[in-house]
Amino acid sequence: MITGEPSGVALDQTRAPYFQVLLDYVDAGVIPFHTPGHKQGIGMERAFRDFVGDNVLAIDLTQIRGLDDLLQPEEALVEAQELAAACFGADQSFFLINGSTSGNQCMMMTALNPGEKLALPRNSHKSAMGGLIMSGATPVWMQPEVDEALHMDHTVTPETVRATLEREPDIKALYVVSPTYYGVAADLEGIAAVAHEFNLPLLVDEAWGPHFHFHPALPLSAMQAGADMCINSTHKMLGSLSQTAMLHVQGNRIRLDRLKAVYKLFLSTSPNLVLVASLDVARRQMALEGPALLSRTIEIANHAREQLNEIKGVYCFGEELEGRPGAFDLDPTKITITVKDLGYTGYEAEEILRRRYGVQVELADLFNVVALYTIGTTVEASDQLVRGVAELAREDRPLDIFSPSGVLDRRMKTGTYHLPKIPPIRLIPRDAFLAETEFVPFKLSAGRICAEVITPYPPGIPVISPGEEITNEIIDYLTLEKKAGVKMQGPYDDDLKFIRVVR
Numbered sequence: 171m172i173t174g175e176p177s178g179v180a181l182d183q184t185r186a187p188y189f190q191v192l193l194d195y196v197d198a199g200v201i202p203f204h205t206p207g208h209k210q211g212i213g214m215e216r217a218f219r220d221f222v223g224d225n226v227l228a229i230d231l232t233q234i235r236g237l238d239d240l241l242q243p244e245e246a247l248v249e250a251q252e253l254a255a256a257c258f259g260a261d262q263s264f265f266l267i268n269g270s271t272s273g274n275q276c277m278m279m280t281a282l283n284p285g286e287k288l289a290l291p292r293n294s295h296k297s298a299m300g301g302l303i304m305s306g307a308t309p310v311w312m313q314p315e316v317d318e319a320l321h322m323d324h325t326v327t328p329e330t331v332r333a334t335l336e337r338e339p340d341i342k343a344l345y346v347v348s349p350t351y352y353g354v355a356a357d358l359e360g361i362a363a364v365a366h367e368f369n370l371p372l373l374v375d376e377a378w379g380p381h382f383h384f385h386p387a388l389p390l391s392a393m394q395a396g397a398d399m400c401i402n403s404t405h406k407m408l409g410s411l412s413q414t415a416m417l418h419v420q421g422n423r424i425r426l427d428r429l430k431a432v433y434k435l436f437l438s439t440s441p442n443l444v445l446v447a448s449l450d451v452a453r454r455q456m457a458l459e460g461p462a463l464l465s466r467t468i469e470i471a472n473h474a475r476e477q478l479n480e481i482k483g484v485y486c487f488g489e490e491l492e493g494r495p496g497a498f499d500l501d502p503t504k505i506t507i508t509v510k511d512l513g514y515t516g517y518e519a520e521e522i523l524r525r526r527y528g529v530q531v532e533l534a535d536l537f538n539v540v541a542l543y544t545i546g547t548t549v550e551a552s553d554q555l556v557r558g559v560a561e562l563a564r565e566d567r568p569l570d571i572f573s574p575s576g577v578l579d580r581r582m583k584t585g586t587y588h589l590p591k592i593p594p595i596r597l598i599p600r601d602a603f604l605a606e607t608e609f610v611p612f613k614l615s616a617g618r619i620c621a622e623v624i625t626p627y628p629p630g631i632p633v634i635s636p637g638e639e640i641t642n643e644i645i646d647y648l649t650l651e652k653k654a655g656v657k658m659q660g661p662y663d664d665d666l667k668f669i670r671v672v673r
């Protein structure tokens with residue numbers, strides 16, 4: 171199958187050139203006097219080797235002759251990444267082995283110089299903060315649309331983007347997240363049009379949407395919508411191994427020489443080639459079978475959503491959400507199961523579903539659990555989830571979470587509880603993160619400049635970041651989240667009794 175010819179060479183999507191060179195190396199029976207030290211499994215601890223099997227260890231090789239070099243690709247990795255670009259609709263694609271986390275860092279380090287302004291939504295993943303700290307860029311936060319009923323943030327709208335760019339004319343790049351962790355997608359075409367009208371590059375964190383390109387029932391992919399650069403956590407929704415992701419780029423607004431230099435800065439000199447090969451085969455799988463596999467996934471997910479919505483007290487949003495502010499489109503393969511009317515927090519529901527019904531969801535927050543449906547989800551697995559939720563709904567719930575003695579504040583039930591407002595920015599993230607700091611009691615920290623990122627995880631969206639003034643509203647919000655059992659990522663003191671602030 172010929173699907174594209176970016177380098178003038180006909181591309182054959184039935185090939186997996188990088189996986190093939192690893193297989194050829196094993197077939198040739200080369201005696202390894204090179205890393206890794208386990209030497210294709212011989213030196214590997216027995217229990218681990220027995221469990222994972224010899225084959226995966228045989229292709230855990232290093233970048234020696236014939237296996238190309240991800241830092242300076244010249245052979246099979248050129249073809250593998252060209253195939254990926256053609257398949258994902260990009261001009262060029264780069265394989266990442268440290269997730270979209272490194273992709274976010276690469277995008278920001280490429281698009282921005284220290285001190286330059288980046289417009290980005292407040293519900294960006296914490297790895298975007300890593301990009302801001304490393305690049306020294308100044309954030310201009312955009313408020314995504316807040317859905318009070320669901321107690322979640324959706325995406326930013328083209329109108330918000332336009333207002334931000336008009337207000338701050340020296341912004342150098344625009345960054346948006348689409349879809350959200352909950353599968354809500356932005357109007358990326360509209361946003362790209364605004365960005366390009368202002369002659370700015372559009373960077374998209376599409377960590378949760380690597381499958382979008384392959385099915386008409388899914389939202390437009392960032393590349394289809396005209397973004398200049400995007401990242402895909404291939405490992406999250408497609409068949410590649412954990413930690414793998416891709417960065418895609420198109421058009422001429424991105425400085426490719428800078429991107430390549432930054433990419434090399436982030437990459438290990440010893441990338442795990444099993445991970446790299448898994449990207450190659452995940453691409454081939456999508457090129458050859460993507461639409462069919464995804465049709466089945468979407469069908470299973472839509473059926474499950476219908477079944478779940480029949481359970482009293484359970485709500486899973488669907489197409490009716492589309493068109494609400496910030497919810498331009500919806501990825502049907504993510505099912506957000508709202509359990510608050512059953513009297514459970516999402517965290518409690520997650521724990522019970524795992525302990526009693528043997529299913530583990532991707533994410534829990536105060537009101538919801540999110541189940542991911544992918545090309546690996548079977549009908550049987552889906553049925554078990556639906557059974558678990560149905561049982562959960564039948565269980566006797568002795569305590570209403572919103573009752574005076576329950577874990578949640580009654581204000582949340584009535585929808586009068588708001589996510590905290592974006593606090594004043596007193597320093598850029600880099601300067602605050604690297605400043606001289608001290609610890610002060612969290613409850614008494616209002617007015618101080620935060621020096622760490624505090625991220626309830628999941629969903630991994632910072633509530634306060636380095637350089638921002640700590641407000642009483644933020645203290646109240648994080649205290650409530652802690653009370654409800656939310657884990658905090660980022661603070662040095664996990665219990666959040668103390669917080670690191672700029673001295």
Ligand SMILES: Cc1ncc(COP(=O)(O)O)c(C=O)c1O
Nearest residue numbers: 268269270271295297375377403
């Ligand atoms: C929106 C978003 N961007 C980036 C990331 C980081 O991706 P990865 O885990 O592949 O490094 C995540 C992870 O959950 C995410 O939700």
